[in-house]
Amino acid sequence: MITETAKAKLNLALHVRARRPDGYHELETLFAFVADGDIVTVAPAEADSFTLTGPFAAVLSGEGDNLVTRAARGFRDAFGGGAHAIALYKCLPVASGIGGGSADAAATLRALGRLHDVALDAMFPIADALGSDVPACLYGVTAIGRGRGEQLEPVPGLPGTPVLLVNPGVGVSTAEVFRRWDGVDRGPLPADPREGRNDLEPPARAIAPVIDAVLDLLAAQPGAGLVRMSGSGATCFALFEDDASRDAAAESLGRQGWWLLPTRLT
Ligand code: C5P
Numbered sequence: 001m002i003t004e005t006a007k008a009k010l011n012l013a014l015h016v017r018a019r020r021p022d023g024y025h026e027l028e029t030l031f032a033f034v035a036d037g038d039i040v041t042v043a044p045a046e047a048d049s050f051t052l053t054g055p056f057a058a059v060l061s062g063e064g065d066n067l068v069t070r071a072a073r074g075f076r077d078a079f080g081g082g083a084h085a086i087a088l089y090k091c092l093p094v095a096s097g098i099g100g101g102s103a104d105a106a107a108t109l110r111a112l113g114r115l116h117d118v119a120l121d122a123m124f125p126i127a128d129a130l131g132s133d134v135p136a137c138l139y140g141v142t143a144i145g146r147g148r149g150e151q152l153e154p155v156p157g158l159p160g161t162p163v164l165l166v167n168p169g170v171g172v173s174t175a176e177v178f179r180r181w182d183g184v185d186r187g188p189l190p191a192d193p194r195e196g197r198n199d200l201e202p203p204a205r206a207i208a209p210v211i212d213a214v215l216d217l218l219a220a221q222p223g224a225g226l227v228r229m230s231g232s233g234a235t236c237f238a239l240f241e242d243d244a245s246r247d248a249a250a251e252s253l254g255r256q257g258w259w260l261l262p263t264r265l266t
Contacts, residue, residue: 010098
C-alpha cells in the first residue's frame with residue numbers, strides 16, 4: 001500500500017493579469033505547500049473501490065465522480081496498472097482556496113506513479129487536464145505559476161516557516177470569484193511575495209465578508225508576518241516568526257470556532 005499526503009497548497013501571492021478568451025485567467029502566482037493535508041492511500045486490488053473518511057468526508061460524499069477517481073481513470077487510460085483500492089482521508093475543508101481536491105488528485109497520481117514506476121513528468125498531462133492547480137500540487141514544491149497556473153518555475157522556498165491556516169467555514173466557488181474580478185491588471189509578481197497581493201481577495205470578500213475579519217485578526221497576532229488569503233478563498237494564512245507565536249495565535253483564533261491548521265511550509 002502506498003500513502004501520500006495531499007499537502008495543502010498556498011498562494012503566497014496571486015496576481016491576476018488578464019481574462020482569456022477561453023474563460024480562464026492569466027495568472028502569476030507563488031505556490032507554496034505546507035506539511036499537512038488530506039491522506040491518500042492506494043493499493044492494487046481485484047476491483048476498483050473508493051473509500052472516503054475524515055472530518056470533511058460528508059461534504060464530498062454522494063458525489064460518485066470526484067477528482068481522485070478521475071485522476072485514477074486518467075492514470076489507467078495512459079499507463080494501465082489494473083484496479084486499485086483508493087482511500088481518501090479528507091481533513092482539509094472543501095472549496096477553500098488551499099488546493100483540496102487538486103491536492104487529492106495529485107496525491108493519487110503520485111501514489112499510482114510510485115506503485116507502477118511512472119515519473120511525475122509523464123503524469124503532467126493528466127494533472128493539467130484535471131485542473132489548473134493540479135500540476136503545481138503534483139510536484140508539490142515552491143514554484144511560480146504562470147498561464148492558468150500550470151506553467152511552473154520552481155524557486156527556493158522558506159521551508160520550516162511556521163504558518164497558521166484559518167478557514168471561517170464558508171465555501172466559495174472559484175469560478176464565481178474569478179468572474180467577479182474587476183479586470184484591472186495591477187502588475188506583475190514582485191521578487192518578494194510580501195510586496196505582492198492576492199487579486200482575488202476583493203471579489204472573495206464581496207461574497208464572504210467574514211474574510212475581512214479573518215485577515216484583520218491574523219494581522220493583529222504578535223509575530224505574524226505575511227498575512228493573506230489563499231487562492232480564491234476563503235482560507236487565509238499567516239506566516240510567523242516562530243512556533244510559539246503561531247501556536248499562541250491558534251489558541252487566540254480558536255475562540256472563533258473557525259477551522260485552523262497550525263503547520264509549517266515545506
Ligand atoms: O482549472 P479549474 O477547473 O480548477 O478551475 C476552476 C474554475 O476557476 C474555472 O472554471 C475558471 O472559472 C476559474 N479559473 C480561472 N482562471 C484560472 C484558474 C481557474 O478563471 N487561471
